[in-house]
Amino acid sequence: MxxxxxxxxxxxxxxxxxxxxxxxxxxxxxxxxxxxxxxxxxxxxxxxxxxxxxxxxxxxxxxxxxxxxxxxxxxxxxxxxxxxxxxxxxxxxxxxxxxxxxxxxxxxxxxxxxxxxxxxxxxxxxxxxxxxxxxxxxxxxxxxxxxxxxxxxxxxxxxxxxxxxxxxxxxxxxxxxxxxxxxxxxxxxxxxxxxxxxxxxxxxxxxxxxxxxxxxxxxxxxxxxxxxxxxxxxxxxxxxxxxxxxxxxxxxxxxEGGVEVIEKRNQEKAKLLYDVIDKSDSFYSGHAKPDSRSNMNVTFTLPSEEKTKEFLHLAQEKGFVGLNGHRSVGGCRASIYNAVPVDHVAQLAEFMKWFQVRS
CATH class of the missing domain: 3.40.640.10 (Type I PLP-dependent aspartate aminotransferase-like (Major domain))
Incomplete structure (x- = not known):
């Protein structure tokens, strides 16, 4: 499975x-x-x-x-x-x-x-x-x-x-x-x-x-x-x-090497997503200001509600689960806690790039 x-x-x-x-x-x-x-x-x-x-x-x-x-x-x-x-x-x-x-x-x-x-x-x-x-x-x-x-x-x-x-x-x-x-x-x-x-x-x-x-x-x-x-x-x-x-x-x-190794891995995962957001020419907009960004929950919006729905629909088709933003704020959220593998985050980053190009 x-x-x-x-x-x-x-x-x-x-x-x-x-x-x-x-x-x-x-x-x-x-x-x-x-x-x-x-x-x-x-x-x-x-x-x-x-x-x-x-x-x-x-x-x-x-x-x-x-x-x-x-x-x-x-x-x-x-x-x-x-x-x-x-x-x-x-x-x-x-x-x-x-x-x-x-x-x-x-x-x-x-x-x-x-x-x-x-x-x-x-x-x-x-x-x-x-x-x-x-x-x-x-x-x-x-x-x-x-x-x-x-x-x-x-x-x-x-x-x-x-x-x-x-x-x-x-x-x-x-x-x-x-x-x-x-x-x-x-x-x-x-x-x-x-x-x-x-x-x-x-x-x-x-x-x-x-x-x-x-x-x-x-x-x-x-x-x-x-x-x-x-x-x-x-x-x-x-x-x-x-x-x-x-x-x-x-x-x-x-x-895995203790908290020090986990910390470095979490920084790597967060950077993969924030780099996509920052280089997207505002196609993706991060909710948090850069100096307060979480390494656990990456929150972002797309240009419109229609684009957000399309993004989430296609993401689900590709096997991504749980990317909906909280019901109180909307948008999208990727929670990348310790157990989420780097490879899964890298796949999400590539999907985000692909979705922007096709849009």
Whole structure:
């Protein structure tokens, strides 16, 4: 069977080698005579998977022992609520930088919990760039500063991260493991798995231990970071198969040469598409300003809605999947996460050139 040329924004492409490995052991994992999906989450065989995933992520991102690695459910969207519920304590303010729809949603949930502020926003510019921040505007009673590191809908990405005296929190759902980062810059990093880490249903939280505290009595047990920290993310049944696939993806990243190699490959893939856009004499127009361009989500428009429909129709006929822009902005979007092969991106670049010539 021929694999699709998968440019979906999420759930997104998984490494073919990971899928093959999972398939090989689907009915009999580790000689147990059971699938990972059938193992008790309290069993030794599953424990090796669970702890192994945490250890492998710690190794790949050089995460120090000052941080907990939590494996949660509810997607990144649940973190929009958990973060303020746990960290936005009385008398504190949650500061937010708006760079797209997901940061707007994060702010919306925080407002339900306590005081918030918009430190900076690029909304007036249709979220075409990452706004500059005046750190001196941060008030002394700030609980945290929240950013969305990569914006899937608009195709923008933070190139450097702000530094301040209050904890920096980042939603890295769509660019975690895509490049090297200094985890010590952050108080908390969270990421839905379905773009660069594994399948949907799992959320990874990397959190400074000193931010984990005894929750207020009114906070539900399942919404407290302390619950997961005290129980190795095994307070209740975790998404065991998703965590197994996370472990396989992390092993794959290591086998490819680690995050440094993945980063260079992602830069190569993004350059293939941005070069076509920049040399197209405005036939293709990138949404993001050049200094804010994402290496994960390349967003662009064509001269007309009719051309866009024709482009997407012919692309589908050629086997390309998931190139429609988000319904809120239209146009086209190529999501080129870690698992998307360079060859698939090169084929898309050639298709884009061909389509322009025939038009």
């Amino acid at each position: 021929t694999r699709a040329l998968n440019f979906n924004a999420g759930p997104a492409a998984l490494p073919e080698a990971v899928l093959q490995e999972a398939q090989k052991h689907l009915l009999n994992f580790n000689g147990t005579g059971m699938s990972v999906m059938e193992l008790s989450h309290r069993s030794k065989d599953y424990e090796e998977v669970h702890v192994g995933a945490q250890q492998q992520l710690r190794k790949l991102l050089a995460i120090s022992e000052k941080y907990e690695i939590l494996l949660l459910q509810g997607g990144a969207s649940l973190q929009f609520s958990m973060i303020p519920l746990n960290l936005l304590t009385k008398g504190k303010i949650g500061h937010y930088v708006l760079t797209g729809s997901w940061s707007e949603k994060a702010l919306k949930e925080a407002k339900k919990v306590g005081p918030t502020s918009i430190l900076a926003s690029s909304k007036e510019d249709q979220y075409r760039s990452i706004p500059s921040i005046k750190i001196e505007q941060l008030e002394g009673d700030g609980a945290y500063l929240h950013i969305t590191s990569n914006n899937t809908i608009y195709g923008t990405e933070w190139k450097t991260y702000p530094s301040s005296s209050i904890p920096l929190i980042a939603d890295m759902s769509s660019d975690i493991l895509s490049k090297r980062i200094n985890v010590d810059q952050f108080g908390l990093i969270y990421a839905g798995a379905q773009k660069n880490l594994g399948p949907s249903g799992l959320t990874v939280v990397i959190m400074k231990k000193d931010l984990i505290s005894t929750p207020p009595d009114h906070l539900p047990t399942m919404l407290s970071y302390e619950t997961y920290s005290k129980n190795q993310s095994l307070y209740n049944t975790p998404p065991t198969f998703a965590i197994y696939l996370l472990k396989l993806v992390l092993d794959w990243v290591e086998s």
